Amino acid sequence: MSAESLIAEFGVEPGTGDRIPVVLIMLEQGALDNYVGYMTKKALVAYIHNLVFGFNDAIDVNCGLSLGGTFDTTINAYPYYPDLNYKLLASYGTLGEPEIEEIERTELVQILLNNDAEVKYPIHEIISAEWSGDAYDAEMGIISPQPDITLGEEFKTVRSSIPCYGLVQVKYTTIVHRYPLEITPRLNTDYNKYTSVVFAVYDGGLVWLQTEAPPGAEETEGDCFSGDTVDFGPDDDDKKPPTGEDADMVIRIDYCTGRELERYLT
Amino acid sequence: MSTGSLVIPFSAAPTDNESLLDDIWLTLEQASIPVMNESVYLKDITSMWNMVMTGASATNYVSQTCPVSVLNGVITIRLGVYVFPCSQDMQYTMTISNGEFGPMVQKDVSREFDLLFPQSDSVALDFVPNDDITFEWETDAYNEFGEMISRPEITLENNVVKMSASCFCVLRCKCTTLADYYPVFIYVVKAVDAEPTEEDLTRVATCKENCEALYGVGGSINANRYLPCIEACNKTKNANAAPDRTGYSISNLQSTVQATWMGSDGKLDDESLSLTIPECVKKLLEMCDDGTMKSPLYGIDDGSDKITTVYYSTCTGNILDVRDEYPDANKHLRKKRVSK
Numbered sequence: 001m002s003a004e005s006l007i008a009e010f011g012v013e014p015g016t017g018d019r020i021p022v023v024l025i026m027l028e029q030g031a032l033d034n035y036v037g038y039m040t041k042k043a044l045v046a047y048i049h050n051l052v053f054g055f056n057d058a059i060d061v062n063c064g065l066s067l068g069g070t071f072d073t074t075i076n077a078y079p080y081y082p083d084l085n086y087k088l089l090a091s092y093g094t095l096g097e098p099e100i101e102e103i104e105r106t107e108l109v110q111i112l113l114n115n116d117a118e119v120k121y122p123i124h125e126i127i128s129a130e131w132s133g134d135a136y137d138a139e140m141g142i143i144s145p146q147p148d149i150t151l152g153e154e155f156k157t158v159r160s161s162i163p164c165y166g167l168v169q170v171k172y173t174t175i176v177h178r179y180p181l182e183i184t185p186r187l188n189t190d191y192n193k194y195t196s197v198v199f200a201v202y203d204g205g206l207v208w209l210q211t212e213a214p215p216g217a218e219e220t221e222g223d224c225f226s227g228d229t230v231d232f233g234p235d236d237d238d239k240k241p242p243t244g245e246d247a248d249m250v251i252r253i254d255y256c257t258g259r260e261l262e263r264y265l266t
Numbered sequence: 267m268s269t270g271s272l273v274i275p276f277s278a279a280p281t282d283n284e285s286l287l288d289d290i291w292l293t294l295e296q297a298s299i300p301v302m303n304e305s306v307y308l309k310d311i312t313s314m315w316n317m318v319m320t321g322a323s324a325t326n327y328v329s330q331t332c333p334v335s336v337l338n339g340v341i342t343i344r345l346g347v348y349v350f351p352c353s354q355d356m357q358y359t360m361t362i363s364n365g366e367f368g369p370m371v372q373k374d375v376s377r378e379f380d381l382l383f384p385q386s387d388s389v390a391l392d393f394v395p396n397d398d399i400t401f402e403w404e405t406d407a408y409n410e411f412g413e414m415i416s417r418p419e420i421t422l423e424n425n426v427v428k429m430s431a432s433c434f435c436v437l438r439c440k441c442t443t444l445a446d447y448y449p450v451f452i453y454v455v456k457a458v459d460a461e462p463t464e465e466d467l468t469r470v471a472t473c474k475e476n477c478e479a480l481y482g483v484g485g486s487i488n489a490n491r492y493l494p495c496i497e498a499c500n501k502t503k504n505a506n507a508a509p510d511r512t513g514y515s516i517s518n519l520q521s522t523v524q525a526t527w528m529g530s531d532g533k534l535d536d537e538s539l540s541l542t543i544p545e546c547v548k549k550l551l552e553m554c555d556d557g558t559m560k561s562p563l564y565g566i567d568d569g570s571d572k573i574t575t576v577y578y579s580t581c582t583g584n585i586l587d588v589r590d591e592y593p594d595a596n597k598h599l600r601k602k603r604v605s606k
Contacts, residue, residue, distance in 0.1 A: 044311075044511070048311065048315070052315075091404040148339045189440075190376075191377065191378040192380060197404075197436045199381055199434070201414075203412060204411055205410070206434050208382075208434065210382070230274075262474075266282060
């Protein structure tokens with residue numbers, strides 16, 4: 001056995017010790033238009049018009065995919081620090097260069113006998129914060145003057161100077177980096193052709209987001225013009241029937257004759 | 267990004283794995299139908315137009331892609347359910363609340379999907395893949411601090427994909443898996459005769475009486491309990507009785523499949539799946555036997571200058587809401603609840 005003394009070195013391996021991963025960015029996929037992937041009634045009438053009069057006019061249907069079935073979407077990255085050094089990557093698809101924008105948002109947040117309330121996006125700057133109505137203490141007494149509202153310690157919080165109940169309308173700015181993401185359908189597969197995971201890596205953490213393809217895209221590669229994938233949009237008809245939860249009388253009606261069968265109070 | 271295929275070492279054959287013996291499970295999945303989510307097809311409209319142009323009636327047109335057939339007033343909906351058992355020799359029993367199963371066949375089902383490891387070292391699949399499984403790295407591997415690490419070794423134990431180290435990464439997984447496939451047939455009889463039978467009336471009256479005894483009468487009714495009671499009671503009719511014919515003319519829209527098996531602890535385990543009825547079938551069910559579509563709006567004229575519109579469920583006949591509209595005062599649309 002060697003007589004040399006051993007020197008033990010203690011170090012902190014990545015992922016161990018006192019380091020705690022931190023979230024420093026928020027990811028969000030840009031919203032699709034209301035009627036993407038759906039056939040509107042207007043387009044349907046246009047199609048029937050073509051049939052009746054023998055026209056061959058193009059039908060204005062937005063399947064959410066461009067020629068060749070490519071899905072173009074936007075990934076919005078909201079860094080908690082404007083100068084955060086991060087890298088956005090996609091498991092599938094091509095990310096373009098970001099457009100940086102400072103946007104203004106107004107939100108109504110609720111404070112529930114605590115100091116902090118959270119807004120949806122990381123706050124870059126608070127433009128204004130006004131109480132919507134009164135602020136109340138734990139005994140539901142009105143607090144006067146109303147507590148001050150300031151930026152909280154967390155990136156998405158506003159802070160009341162004292163714990164209370166109340167609603168605060170916060171107008172703030174947030175920095176967004178808009179990345180175009182182009183996803184071409186995977187070849188030689190019938191499954192999950194458009195799936196992709198977008199993730200941001202930075203010193204201290206990693207945040208990811210699973211993207212969503214337009215409705216019907218996985219089944220048809222957006223070939224909704226040929227007539228295989230047509231549905232009416234969810235908001236195509238403004239006469240939405242109520243849910244019935246607050247009805248206080250039930251009348252059973254024969255569906256096909258419209259005849260009343262029985263009625264009773266609920 | 268690397269796209270090289272990996273060879274997956276199998277640590278154990280499925281039949282001699284202890285965890286499998288301790289954990290008996292299966293998963294259910296409804297077979298996908300291409301037309302599952304669509305209710306209107308341009309090609310159907312074209313077909314209907316062509317029928318009309320050749321003098322044929324398109325009133326009762328049924329899309330050929332819709333998994334449904336109509337014969338003598340009976341609508342047969344054809345669906346399918348896959349069972350993915352944890353092992354091929356697993357014993358289980360299948361039941362269905364509405365409809366019946368056809369003969370089971372075993373099928374090799376292809377799968378291709380992204381497998382996300384969200385800072386974890388294992389992900390359980392809901393099926394046991396065959397040994398043809400391959401993985402492709404779609405991303406590098408990262409630790410929880412966003413640092414790239416060397417790609418961990420991937421292993422598969424039954425249905426669990428394991429990494430030699432916890433990480434974030436995305437793999438593209440391709441495989442086949444052996445599933446038990448059960449054809450499902452759901453039979454729906456639509457209303458032909460609007461008049462209730464004696465048996466229907468007796469059943470409805472008895473249910474009403476029983477539920478009122480339990481949950482109150484008139485204004486004191488506990489609606490949250492009364493309505494489910496009525497619905498449950500009405501479903502308990504004799505299985506050999508004539509199908510619903512009045513007020514419930516559209517029935518059997520719900521069907522639940524259940525698999526039951528003996529767990530490793532000696533207790534019965536089960537898994538249920540509520541079947542999704544394709545949109546095209548729903549549209550067909552909404553059609554009355556004379557081929558007309560009934561509007562969910564049912565107007566009541568009480569002689570005043572207002573128009574009362576009753577919204578009711580097309581399937582149950584339940585009133586959903588009542589709204590009064592005053593045509594003389596345009597844009598004056600008031601919601602009014604039915605007074606007790």
